[in-house]
Amino acid sequence: DSGVTQTPKHLITATGQRVTLRCSPRSGDLSVYWYQQSLDQGLQFLIQYYNGEERAKGNILERFSAQQFPDLHSELNLSSLELGDSALYFCASSHGDGANQPQHFGDGTRLSIL
Amino acid sequence: AQKITQTQPGMFVQEKEAVTLDCTYDTSDPSYGLFWYKQPSSGEMIFLIYQGSYDQQNATEGRYSLNFQKARKSANLVISASQLGDSAMYFCAMREGRGNTGKLIFGQGTTLQVKP
Numbered sequence: 001d002s003g004v005t006q007t008p009k010h011l012i013t014a015t016g017q018r019v020t021l022r023c024s025p026r027s028g029d030l031s032v033y034w035y036q037q038s039l040d041q042g043l044q045f046l047i048q049y050y051n052g053e054e055r056a057k058g059n060i061l062e063r064f065s066a067q068q069f070p071d072l073h074s075e076l077n078l079s080s081l082e083l084g085d086s087a088l089y090f091c092a093s094s095h096g097d098g099a100n101q102p103q104h105f106g107d108g109t110r111l112s113i114l
Numbered sequence: 115a116q117k118i119t120q121t122q123p124g125m126f127v128q129e130k131e132a133v134t135l136d137c138t139y140d141t142s143d144p145s146y147g148l149f150w151y152k153q154p155s156s157g158e159m160i161f162l163i164y165q166g167s168y169d170q171q172n173a174t175e176g177r178y179s180l181n182f183q184k185a186r187k188s189a190n191l192v193i194s195a196s197q198l199g200d201s202a203m204y205f206c207a208m209r210e211g212r213g214n215t216g217k218l219i220f221g222q223g224t225t226l227q228v229k230p
Contacts (some may be wrong), residue, residue, distance in 0.1 A: 002160070033216060042223070043218075045217035046216060048215065055216065090159060092159075092218075098211065099166070099210060100164065105161070108158065110157070
């Protein structure tokens with residue numbers, strides 16, 4: 001158990017819909033990261049928050065947004081969903097954001113768009 | 115540009131034998147971290163081992179060790195005494211020290227199958 005909690009584990013929805021993925025980091029971790037894993041793109045970094053502030057952005061679509069709340073949990077919002085958004089979405093956390101900080105991953109949310 | 119390459123899409127190993135999973139990387143940042151993760155068929159990502167660019171010794175964690183060859187830019191994972199539960203996808207990842215960004219760059223992964 002990594003200590004990172006993601007809900008829900010599975011999500012099935014239709015094109016055009018909006019969903020929210022939730023992440024609770026490990027106790028004491030200030031950094032939260034979101035990644036997308038798909039068969040064609042592999043594991044891609046989406047966005048990072050550190051202590052409530054956005055720290056870095058990766059290949060995140062404009063239809064996607066995220067935030068980190070004062071209690072450090074984070075949410076990833078995906079809107080106007082398309083078939084290609086079907087993927088496994090991971091949240092990870094680390095105490096800081098130095099290069100020597102391992103990121104601990106949650107079990108992921110598997111999103112299926114029908 | 116930063117890049118991670120794993121050239122072995124799939125590997126087989128006999129139970130109780132050792133196996134090496136290859137990883138090469140490319141970066142111009144002198145400060146970086148290298149990580150290996152395991153992803154079983156159930157989907158979760160499990161952190162295995164870390165090697166810092168300035169570390170003088172190869173990292174070890176139980177049956178996992180990292181063969182770090184800085185001049186060759188390689189960071190191969192060695193699993194000793196393979197077990198059936200080691201069957202999984204393994205990802206090599208890198209994180210640069212500059213830019214205050216913590217993002218991990220992942221390789222495409224290697225699927226390891228342990229034979230009884």
